[in-house]
Amino acid sequence: MTNYEIIKTCEDIDFNQVSEILKFYGLSDYDSSVQEKVFHNSYGVVFLKQEGKIIGVGRAISDGICQAQICNVAVRDEYRGNGLGKVIINELLTQVKGCTVVLYTHPKHHGLYEHWGFSRLKTAYVLFQNEEHYREEGFI
Numbered sequence: 859m860t861n862y863e864i865i866k867t868c869e870d871i872d873f874n875q876v877s878e879i880l881k882f883y884g885l886s887d888y889d890s891s892v893q894e895k896v897f898h899n900s901y902g903v904v905f906l907k908q909e910g911k912i913i914g915v916g917r918a919i920s921d922g923i924c925q926a927q928i929c930n931v932a933v934r935d936e937y938r939g940n941g942l943g944k945v946i947i948n949e950l951l952t953q954v955k956g957c958t959v960v961l962y963t964h965p966k967h968h969g970l971y972e973h974w975g976f977s978r979l980k981t982a983y984v985l986f987q988n989e990e991h992y993r994e995e996g997f998i
């Protein structure tokens with residue numbers, strides 16, 4: 859699939875669509891105005907857009923030098939399995955080149971990130987907001 863744009867800024871992005879995609883997967887519940895701040899405050903962002911429709915998103919928080927975290931990677935349901943997730947990850951990795959990159963994901967996606975070259979971290983610790991939810995979902 860090649861007929862889409864890769865956008866690396868928050869300008870002219872319809873955050874209603876971003877919010878809709880992230881809510882659909884339960885990745886983030888924020889409405890569009892909060893989601894706009896979340897992405898705007900991130901070090902790196904990627905939006906895949908096809909004819910005005912946002913079809914994939916992702917972002918990285920980082921110091922831009924040595925440490926980064928990738929978050930909120932999602933591809934619209936009907937576009938999954940076309941290599942777009944990999945495009946988003948690769949674009950974010952380029953934006954934080956030189957950094958150690960961490961991410962956490964739902965337990966069902968471990969295989970996917972290993973497929974993309976990530977290794978399981980044996981020594982990570984986390985303080986989750988809403989810890990109960992993450993415990994129930996098998997993150998901790």
Ligand SMILES: CC(C)(COP(=O)(O)OP(=O)(O)OC[C@H]1O[C@@H](n2cnc3c(N)ncnc32)[C@H](O)[C@@H]1OP(=O)(O)O)[C@@H](O)C(=O)NCCC(=O)NCCS
Nearest residue numbers: 883931932933938939940941942943944962963969970973
């Ligand atoms: C995760 C997600 C972003 C992947 O996007 P996608 O566009 O469907 O993924 P791609 O088509 O780029 O890549 C899928 C690749 O991973 C492989 N794969 C998928 N699930 C896998 C698994 N559990 N274990 C190993 N490999 C897996 C596929 O075989 C495919 O391999 P290939 O590139 O060699 O053909 C997408 O499925 C999504 O939006 N999921 C819901 C939101 C979500 O859970 N996001 C992750 C939050 S961190």
